[in-house]
Amino acid sequence: MRFLLLSVLVGLLGVNQIIGQTIQEIDSDELLTLTGKSNDTTYVVNFWATWCSPCVKEIDYFEELHRNDQLKNIKVILVSLDFPNQVKERLIPFLEKKNITASVMLMTDLNYNTWIDQVDPSWSGAIPATLIYNKKNRVFLEKEVSMSELLEHVNQIMN
Amino acid sequence: MKKAILTSALTLLALMLVTAGLKPGDNAINFSLKNVDGSTVSLADYNDQKGVILVFTCNPCPFAKAYEQRIIQLDAKYASLGYPVVAINPNDVELSPEDTFDKMKGRAAEENYSFPYLKDSSQEIYKAYGASRTPHIFLLEKKGNKFKIAYIGSIDNNAMDAASVTENYLEDAIGAVMAGDTPNPDMTKAIGCTIKSKT
Numbered sequence: 001m002r003f004l005l006l007s008v009l010v011g012l013l014g015v016n017q018i019i020g021q022t023i024q025e026i027d028s029d030e031l032l033t034l035t036g037k038s039n040d041t042t043y044v045v046n047f048w049a050t051w052c053s054p055c056v057k058e059i060d061y062f063e064e065l066h067r068n069d070q071l072k073n074i075k076v077i078l079v080s081l082d083f084p085n086q087v088k089e090r091l092i093p094f095l096e097k098k099n100i101t102a103s104v105m106l107m108t109d110l111n112y113n114t115w116i117d118q119v120d121p122s123w124s125g126a127i128p129a130t131l132i133y134n135k136k137n138r139v140f141l142e143k144e145v146s147m148s149e150l151l152e153h154v155n156q157i158m159n
Numbered sequence: 160m161k162k163a164i165l166t167s168a169l170t171l172l173a174l175m176l177v178t179a180g181l182k183p184g185d186n187a188i189n190f191s192l193k194n195v196d197g198s199t200v201s202l203a204d205y206n207d208q209k210g211v212i213l214v215f216t217c218n219p220c221p222f223a224k225a226y227e228q229r230i231i232q233l234d235a236k237y238a239s240l241g242y243p244v245v246a247i248n249p250n251d252v253e254l255s256p257e258d259t260f261d262k263m264k265g266r267a268a269e270e271n272y273s274f275p276y277l278k279d280s281s282q283e284i285y286k287a288y289g290a291s292r293t294p295h296i297f298l299l300e301k302k303g304n305k306f307k308i309a310y311i312g313s314i315d316n317n318a319m320d321a322a323s324v325t326e327n328y329l330e331d332a333i334g335a336v337m338a339g340d341t342p343n344p345d346m347t348k349a350i351g352c353t354i355k356s357k358t
Contacts, residue, residue, distance in 0.1 A: 051221045052352060081350050083221075083319040111316045113328075116348040126292035126353040142291075144353075 180289015292351030
């Protein structure tokens with residue numbers, strides 16, 4: 001009985017974490033605003049989905065980057081390409097389980113051909129893919145990255 | 160045996176020349192791959208057809224699954240018009256255990272594939288074509304005695320819901336080819352699963 005009570009408490013704590021993570025829905029205009037800013041911040045925009053195994057593997061690195069206090073003026077955004085009808089069933093449970101605190105956005109425009117080239121002309125559309133940029137430098141990676149590769153690219157863009 | 164070595168050497172040479180992948184207007188590359196029914200299927204087997212709808216696809220990718228019924232319907236509609244579907248699974252089986260030859264056989268049987276489902280076990284064919292994701296379509300058109308690439312890209316513009324499609328890129332491209340025109344667009348992009356490869 002005591003065990004059950006504990007489980008319920010743990011369950012309740014879990015609920016708080018879900019409330020902590022909000023998923024902002026974006027369309028292609030909002031996405032292109034996000035990938036074309038010109039200010040002092042370095043943006044790390046990762047395109048991913050819960051069903052994409054290499055994406056799931058590397059998402060902890062992006063979360064680690066987001067939680068890194070030593071890097072200033074950096075913003076990590078995880079753009080989910082999960083189908084909008086799978087948010088409740090897959091996306092939210094996944095973020096809850098992984099305890100993701102980095103900003104998560106859901107791309108709602110499924111007319112991919114109209115915006116993939118505008119994010120980066122070299123992108124074939126395969127994920128994972130990551131855009132790292134600021135007003136001076138820009139790199140687009142259509143591949144899975146390791147933590148060290150990610151940090152190396154971020155440092156190159158920032159310096 | 161000598162012939163086999165020579166063929167392999169020539170295939171390798173051809174691959175080295177086209178590492179960047181194919182573009183619309185390029186000649187298609189012949190392949191000879193094992194089908195789920197145990198036979199070997201080559202592009203040359205389709206020499207009497209007007210074209211081929213070549214689909215790089217796989218078992219587990221949600222986009223491949225979302226398009227599976229549409230691919231089956233494409234073959235039902237276009238095979239009799241001279242444009243049959245040929246599906247190729249390019250994924251490494253260690254990185255993607257759902258894509259073993261046995262699992263491919265299972266899927267083709269369950270869903271009653273009316274078309275070949277071939278394994279690109281050496282992964283040379285998808286690289287030569289320049290396929291990068293699943294599903295990835297290459298529409299081939301027979302011109303003279305050669306197959307040429309007419310269209311590369313997505314089937315349509317809504318992976319999640321066939322009923323919400325507003326642009327039928329592939330069917331429009333087939334229509335253009337049938338009318339003797341060049342498809343417009345002849346290339347489209349779409350979100351998809353990466354092709355799983357160790358190299």
